[in-house]
Amino acid sequence: MWIRQMLAEDIKDIAYIEKECFKEPWSEKIIEEMYKNSYDFIEMAQESTKTIGYANIRILAPEAELMRLAVLKERRNEGTAQLLLNKILLICKCKGVSVVRLEVRRDNEPATALYKKFGFVQNGIRKDYYSHPTEDAILMEKILNN
Template sequence: MSVLPELRHAVVSDLEAMAEAERRCFPDPWSFRLLSDLLSSSYDSVFVLVAEDTLLGYVNVRVLGDEAELMRIAVLPKARGQHLGLLLLRAGLREMCARGAEAATLEVRAGNTAAIQLYEKHGFLLAGRRKNYYEKPVEDALIYWNRTLSVWKEEVTDA
């Protein structure tokens, strides 16, 4: 990637590219309608990473009061290995903190070691396991919590 990606709020014109990212990144992709609903939800925030008019990935966080959930991080396969997941996670954490969240949760496939390492480096601790939660393929979901978002606020805020 020769151009630094731009991080910005998702807009309606991003939906087709987000739906394509879903199909390329997940065996159980979210529908176009669900993605569209996220953009109009007062609870959800969606950010995209774009370079040269091409969507590279996106993050969706949901904030309800003082708790938040990292709903989704998607990085296109061709863009992986460039720390874009880190950029998206930090954008999500910044948004959670800005909206007053003090704790955050997420679920991740037990076999997604790269994501697990990233989450653990950012203060998420394993809190539980949902046996055979995912269907395509069958795999456990690991439940993580970060109950100290305020500690990470300065870490994830741009200088």
């Protein structure tokens, strides 16, 4: 398995991952827009011909926001998210980012544990931020030492 940059032909695979992994998945149109803009950096976890995960970081240096991080259900707990996150943080450092922020559903234990492992700390809560179902967002951030 390796990590590589997103290509235009990945849009359908990302839409598939979105549907499998998120309660409010992004459409192909949204994915295409983010592919075309200059501030979203999208990395894919690839295995032979299959895409098993992806991550999207929005960089407006010196700040960045982790927009998405997802791995197909049947391929979880194999370290794929960690590889994606390492690559995303490397891109942030190269682009002069000093703080990375993210939001995560309060009950999303796997993601919260992953972010804590990577040194993200909770710095706020957004009450009832998510829908389907309604749920608080935990706000987290990580300071990067460039």
